[in-house]
Amino acid sequence: MDLLFVLLLLVSVVLAPTAKASAPEDRIDFDLATEMHDDLYRKLDTYLRQTSNPPYEPREVEGRAVLAGRRPDMYDEPPRWIMVHVRFGEAETTLAIAQDDLYLIGFNNSAGNWFKLQAKEDGQGFAGLPGSAVLPIKENYADLLGRADDAANAHMYLSTVPLGNLSAIQAVKTLAGYNLDKPNDELAAALVRFVVMISEAMRFSAIREKISGEQWKQETFITQREASYVIYWGHLSHLLIRWKQKGYWGGKGSKERWLTNFAKLMREKIGVNDQTDALAIVDFLIRPKPTTRGRGGRKLLLD
Secondary structure (H helix, E strand, O other): OOHHHHHHHHHHHHHOOOOOOOOOEEEEEEEOOOOOHHHHHHHHHHHHHHOOOOOOOOOEEOOEEEOOOOOOOOOOOOOOEEEEEEEEOOEEEEEEEEOOOOOEEEEEOOOOOEEEEEOOOOOOEOOOOOOOEEEEEEOOHHHHOOOHHHHHHHHHHHHHOOEOHHHHHHHHHHHHOOOOOOOHHHHHHHHHHHHHHHHHHHHEHHHHHHHOHHHHHOOEOOOHHHHHHHHHHHHHHHHHHHHHHHOOOOOOOHHHHHHHHHHHHHHHHHOOOOHHHHHOOEOOEOOOEEEOOOHHHOOEEEO
């Protein structure tokens, strides 16, 4: 081979733009033909308790583990992916879930083609999952539940989403056979079932209990009260973490007015009056984002 050609080839390799590396991922398998939801929960529980990095204090609040450090923006690629591979017979899909906040961001079909949810109004998808097609659905309950007419209260319609093994089987078949020509409502119905049965079930023990044990074999639904919790996961996490750190519920003084407001909101909106009420309904907690905003560069817990 000509020496000049070799040198030019080496230069082109060095100067060629490199693709952005994808975040690391961990796989968890869930076979709907042989396993119960409790089996999936045990796998995720063990995994998430081992991956809460970087170190954080507290690591847990009365057994409710604090998740990994969060990405700066929710539309960024997560620091790590949880790839939940769900199958039923020949139908299979892999759900791409963000490790730091448990958002379901994308999935693949049985052919291995990847799709991801829209992030913003501009039609762009979430960062990460290179090569995936952007879906005509955004990551919000108004889109997932077809309630654009009542977007502010869309989460309340989660009480209409069927849960259980049969519901999950129908969802995995839909995602396994999905392509961009398929109806959006079928796709959204499949995605929201997994959002509730995986993401929200890991955030809220009150939701997971609806599909725990033998209830997994039946069609079940969460109540409207339980549906009302989901938009306040961040508030509850902040309040419980500060309670563990400081020994009191809510804020004290003007510097913690935001925590006082959080506590008031929880009392008025979902009937959570203190840490006992909160601990009765939550499971994994989202980690607050640190900031040096404040006097003396002191770190505060702010969302």
